[in-house]
Amino acid sequence: MSTPSGNRSARRTASLILIAFGLLIPALSLIPLGSIWLWQNGYLLYWTGFALAAVLAVYLAQRRLLPKAPEIAEETPATAAAEEAATRPDPGWSPLEEQAWMDVQALASRTDPARITTTGGLLKLGQDAIETVAKRLHPGRSDPLWQFTTPEALAIIERVSRKLRVFMLESIPFGDRLTIAQVRALYRRRGLLETAERVYDVWRVIRLANPATAAVQEAREQLSKAMMQWGRDAVTRRLMEIYVAEIGRAAIDLYGGRLRVTSAALAAHVSDETAADQAAMSQIRAEPLRILVAGQTGVGKSSLVNALATEVKAATDTLPATSAFTAYVLEREGFPAAFLIDSPGIGTDPKMLDELMERAADCDLVLWVVAAHRADREIDRKALETLRLHFAARLNRRRPPLILVTTHIDRLRPFGEWNPPYALLSDDREKARNIRDAVSAASADLGFAADETVPVSLLDPGAPYNVEQLWQRIADALPEAMRAQLLRCLHDLKDKWTWKSVWSQASGAGRAIAGSFKKEPARSGRPS
Known part of the structure; x- marks a missing residue:
């Protein structure tokens, strides 16, 4: 049953969407109307030439300024520090764990960013990072991937889930509003993007009726695409390195046995x-x-x-x-x-x-x-x-x-x-x-x-x-x-194993079994 606060939220969201469409449609209508006006008055070729020159100027400026990335990083010390911390080894690691971290860094440096364009490639890259760490920390085992306990597996799931929740809330637009049903609907309609690309390709053929305008627009679009591809590759490479580093860090904690020990036990250990x-x-x-x-x-x-x-x-x-x-x-x-x-x-x-x-x-x-x-x-x-x-x-x-x-x-x-x-x-x-x-x-x-x-x-x-x-x-x-x-x-x-811990675990199991009998409802009537 819907609540009054939920209805108010839905109405507010709907009104914002309608307002956005009301402002967006008139603005978008200027694109075809303005193009028609430029064509009728003979200014279309001049405008496309100016647009081409502007894109070229921005492209050259980006090529010139991109090597100065360290200066940009100095202007945003918090972001730079966060990225550096994500790829920096933990000072409390052992020499063997530091060797595993170097293996993870080497994997990230030799991996082609094109591997993570698909979900399968992303999962395979994560699996490679985990296997790299497992083989380094358990070199003498034939099954290094399975050298962890069930509580450790639950601990790593809890840790990753907590980080994913923060990422969804802070880095995904409307991440706190999207439902699983909406995400599934978007995924099912992903083919619309391919349809739009095919329609645009047809438009590129039709506009060849005016060869001069088509040539200028095609050159401008290719320059824009090259510039965007260049920036996208740099961002993809950085994201891939952070992704591999985070998985490697979690794997080192898992296979190094750190998740086997709770913080409370470590703080109280003598x-x-x-x-x-x-x-x-x-x-x-x-x-x-x-x-x-x-x-x-x-x-x-x-x-x-x-x-x-x-x-x-x-x-x-x-x-x-x-x-x-x-x-x-x-x-x-x-x-x-x-x-x-x-x-x-x-x-x-x-x-x-x-x-x-x-x-x-x-x-x-x-x-x-x-x-x-x-x-x-x-x-x-x-x-x-x-x-x-x-x-x-x-x-x-x-x-x-x-x-x-x-x-x-x-x-x-x-x-x-x-x-x-x-x-x-x-x-x-x-x-x-x-x-x-x-x-x-x-x-x-x-x-x-x-x-x-x-x-x-x-x-x-x-x-x-x-x-x-x-x-x-x-x-x-x-x-x-x-x-x-x-x-x-x-x-x-x-590695500490005592009869006291075994007795404590057995007592806990006994209490759980006894509790399940107490919660079982009483049966009435005879069995048929």
Whole structure:
């Protein structure tokens, strides 16, 4: 039954259509009437020549201005930013997912825009993008296209449907008014366009009765068609790239297992390692950053932990060295929740190195500590090489950012001099020069860039030197560390299988079955 508001809306729409026709028909009638007047007064040839010249001028102006597309993009930063974001990789992706994204970009660049002129071509292009991602993320499977769960499939349908709804409401004229019946009617009448084109072709033959006018009009139309085709190809290419990129992005999330984990579960997730550390400290909070402090014995790891974790101290006064991996709460204003993991000194024992790799895989940032006055770095070099190879072989994870901390710079020559601060870039004192040389040598030996190395002195526990610069370097590495943390949590959650979750799912199924019996209506009478 129609409502009064619906009737008012229908009447308003009908009146707008009638007004539009009332204004449009008189305007359209000027085209044939004006052409007749021009022909009767002998001006038709001049007018067509002027029209041809105008179209040619616009065509040449467009050819000249089209290469300046970046300037146009600067005038519309919001649109340019939106298009750039659509084709930019997600900073939280793993190296393997970034490789899949490069495959998607390559597919878009080598695809002919003519492929998407039909619905079949559009669907085939989308299928190619999905297959490209599936094969990259599941290379060892014979059926990579089906490596997702039913909840993941429902999640991707929900996501795409939500985006399509916004597109229909914001980018399709009358998208909020068109009914499915109207769309079907338009589709059934699509043959009218072909009929109109055939009628126009007949008109082109008839107008050859006036060859001069017909030639000028034909040339003008061909120029207009070429100009429109040129612009249409550029727009089609851009739309195709965005289309492929959006499908590829959704496929990466699907086959990468990101849709297997809900946002609520990720926000509340606490790893087993952190839970064990928190249980010892009687604290419960969401997953913090985990920062590993590693290096040989006697280089000042525990002293560095003391300098950073001011609220909770490591037991350097009672123990000569850390004998086990020990977690400490790192609290600093403006800094996210974090644990500092102090580690035993590494040596030549392979088991010790294996344990260090396991701990590093559970951390998001690594502070590697070496003594500036010691040259025995072969153990550090082998351990760092093992760490880099460990993560290079795991493309579904990001390697935690590495920061090299050179301690004991106060023990460099001249031994009796220690008068900080030192401007290491410009100070000409011998101590400053030796600190620069020691930092440069340690960075070169262990494969660190100059901006990844920070010299510190922990001689005075109450006023450690250059620790603020280390804090700044840690802050600079935070975005990469948080990306590593995200992938660590996703990897931990999506493969987590416990009897508790199975029992919860079984209980839910039982409640659903019991509810269906309760809703079943009572039967009356005897069966016939």
